[in-house]
Amino acid sequence: MRKAILLAVLLLSASAPLRAGEATIELLQGGAKILSLKTLSSGPAAQGAELFAGDTLVTQPGATAHVRFASGALILVKENASFKVSGLGKKVTVSFDKGEFLIGLVKKLEKDENFEVRTPAAVAGVRGTLFWGLSDEKLTSTFACFESELAISAQGQTQILKPGDKVQIAFGEKPGKVEPANVPLAYLDTFAASGNVEAMKDLARKGATPVKKPFWKK
Numbered sequence: 250m251r252k253a254i255l256l257a258v259l260l261l262s263a264s265a266p267l268r269a270g271e272a273t274i275e276l277l278q279g280g281a282k283i284l285s286l287k288t289l290s291s292g293p294a295a296q297g298a299e300l301f302a303g304d305t306l307v308t309q310p311g312a313t314a315h316v317r318f319a320s321g322a323l324i325l326v327k328e329n330a331s332f333k334v335s336g337l338g339k340k341v342t343v344s345f346d347k348g349e350f351l352i353g354l355v356k357k358l359e360k361d362e363n364f365e366v367r368t369p370a371a372v373a374g375v376r377g378t379l380f381w382g383l384s385d386e387k388l389t390s391t392f393a394c395f396e397s398e399l400a401i402s403a404q405g406q407t408q409i410l411k412p413g414d415k416v417q418i419a420f421g422e423k424p425g426k427v428e429p430a431n432v433p434l435a436y437l438d439t440f441a442a443s444g445n446v447e448a449m450k451d452l453a454r455k456g457a458t459p460v461k462k463p464f465w466k467k
Contacts, residue, residue, distance in 0.1 A: 271334050271341060272300040272318045278442035279312025279328070305333040308348070313442040322364050322375075325351040325440040325449070340369060345384045351440050353379040353449050371418040374400035379449060380410070381432065388420035393430040 260346030274281075274296055280292035286303030300306060300316065308314050308330045316324045318341060326332065330348020334341070339359070343352075344367040358364060366373040366382065370390040373382065378397035384390050390402050394410035401416055403407045406423040408416050415430035437446045 271302055271336070272316050272324075274298045274300070274306070274314060275317045275323075275332045276315040276442040277312070278314075279397075280309035281312050281314055282307050282309070291325045295345060300334045301332070302335055305331060307331045313440060315440075315442055318364075320358065320362060320364060323353050323355065323449070325442075325446065327440065336363075339363065341365070344368075345382070347384050347386065349381075350381045351379075351381050351437065351446075368418050370422075371403040371424065374402070389417065390420075391415060391417045393432055395432060 253438045274294055277294060277296045282291055283294045283298065283300065284291050284305040284307065285301070287301050294306060294314070302307045306314065306316065308325075308326055308328050313393075314326050314330075315328070318394050318455050320339070320341065322341070324332075324343065327349045329348060331346040332348065332350070333344045333346075335344065336342045339362040341363070342365045346369065352354050352366060352375065354364065354375065354377050358375075364375045366375060368382070368384040369388040370384070371392070373380070373392060376397070378399055379395040380397070380399050381391065381393045392399060392410060394412055395417040396412055399410040401410060401418065403418045404421070408427055410416060410423040410427060413430055413432070414427045417425045419425075423441040437449050440446055440449070
């Protein structure tokens with residue numbers, strides 16, 4: 250019965266036909282699993298594995314994963330995170346059910362490219378930027394911008410984050426007011442997996458802000 254339910258969910262969640270892998274698990278430290286639309290099954294994730302449209306990656310306790318997209322976007326996720334890949338080629342959507350993530354685009358998107366991040370509470374429009382996000386157990390989302398700008402939309406309202414800004418969005422509500430994030434660059438090291446995150450730090454240094462308090466708290 251559980252297997253049948255899983256297969257039904259995977260079929261319903263597909264938003265595009267299958268194609269070459271949309272993304273690759275570049276680094277994986279600890280355990281994770283892939284809910285695969287291609288094979289209609291769930292199995293252990295491995296470094297080098299591809300993610301296709303409709304696939305979901307789930308990281309286990311203590312795990313960290315780095316996922317690189319064909320566009321050059323890089324997603325770093327911590328333990329107990331879950332996100333689904335959808336869209337095609339230049340139009341990609343990453344939907345987080347839960348978890349903490351760091352997302353960077355190493356090159357700016359072209360006019361015909363789109364990279365969107367969704368959580369249960371909000372949608373983040375991404376264009377050539379680096380930002381942190383968290384979707385917690387209460388379905389509340391928090392976003393902090395490191396570089397460039399980030400458009401956060403929920404319930405028909407949009408807030409624009411600039412470097413050093415953060416905003417929190419409760420499920421079913423409009424974005425809260427923009428506040429200082431004060432993100433320490435050293436925090437990026439907590440996303441390291443079998444290496445470092447210097448590429449992300451280089452992006453963050455463009456919009457570095459002074460450190461005063463943890464950026465995910467008020």
